[in-house]
Amino acid sequence: MAINKNSNTFTFLFATGLVVVFGSLLAIAAEGLKPFQKENLRQKKMLDILTSMGIEAERSQAPELFQTYNKQRILLSSTGEVISSLEGDIDPLNAEDAFNVDIKKEYRNFRGDDASKRRYPMFMFEKEGETLYVVPMVGTGLWGPIWGFMALKDDLNTVYGATFDHKTETPGLGAEIRTPQFHAQFPGEMIYNTNGDFVSIEVTKGASGPDNKHAVDGITGGTITSDGVDEMIRRTLTVYQPYFESQKSLSSL
Numbered sequence: 001m002a003i004n005k006n007s008n009t010f011t012f013l014f015a016t017g018l019v020v021v022f023g024s025l026l027a028i029a030a031e032g033l034k035p036f037q038k039e040n041l042r043q044k045k046m047l048d049i050l051t052s053m054g055i056e057a058e059r060s061q062a063p064e065l066f067q068t069y070n071k072q073r074i075l076l077s078s079t080g081e082v083i084s085s086l087e088g089d090i091d092p093l094n095a096e097d098a099f100n101v102d103i104k105k106e107y108r109n110f111r112g113d114d115a116s117k118r119r120y121p122m123f124m125f126e127k128e129g130e131t132l133y134v135v136p137m138v139g140t141g142l143w144g145p146i147w148g149f150m151a152l153k154d155d156l157n158t159v160y161g162a163t164f165d166h167k168t169e170t171p172g173l174g175a176e177i178r179t180p181q182f183h184a185q186f187p188g189e190m191i192y193n194t195n196g197d198f199v200s201i202e203v204t205k206g207a208s209g210p211d212n213k214h215a216v217d218g219i220t221g222g223t224i225t226s227d228g229v230d231e232m233i234r235r236t237l238t239v240y241q242p243y244f245e246s247q248k249s250l251s252s253l
Helices: 008-052 059-069 103-109 112-117 174-178 223-251
Strands: 070-076 082-086 120-127 130-140 145-152 159-166
Touching: 008 059, 008 130, 008 145, 008 159, 059 070, 059 120, 070 223, 103 130, 103 145, 120 223, 130 223, 145 223, 159 174, 174 223
Parallel strands: none
Antiparallel strands: 070 082, 070 120, 120 130, 130 145, 145 159
């Protein structure tokens, strides 16, 4: 039986076949690329953490450097209690390894009454004989998610460094939170006042100055994003207060 290649039926079947074939090829390619995508994300996360401590490296160098400096990976509950504390190699299948916790998913999936289900990672490093604690954080900017890493010195008060990033903030405005100029304001700032009270670090226009160790200048024209960073820092560090206080008590013994 001859096939009428000019018929609508043939055209429909041919187009359907092409869609099935190319769709299958794309699905296979996407599945094959998943391990590479996961590894790129893992390396990017390590690189961002290292950057918050002032360690510059290529992405491919991040895993080795992370393992060299990292001494402990701590996972806390929303009440500041320790869920796990691990050392050594990272097991990508261990859900209680702090490194494997996706803080963006925790923030997105657990809101309102479920916020108490969030888990909070923290990473302890040794750099040039100094102990540093890196706290990941996530929040909301003007157009979408914002996130960052803040490194604290061993007094769990003084900021050693910080880095922030975003997904869809406005170039030249809110997107400036990812610039070295914005990050450079944080080293030396303090999250406790002289009375030992937690005050966080305020991100607002005109609040910073050489005498104010608890504030940095927000982004000009990016008020909502600056407010998002301010809220993100305060909310996140508040959760870590019980752990910070317990560590300070131990060090004073």
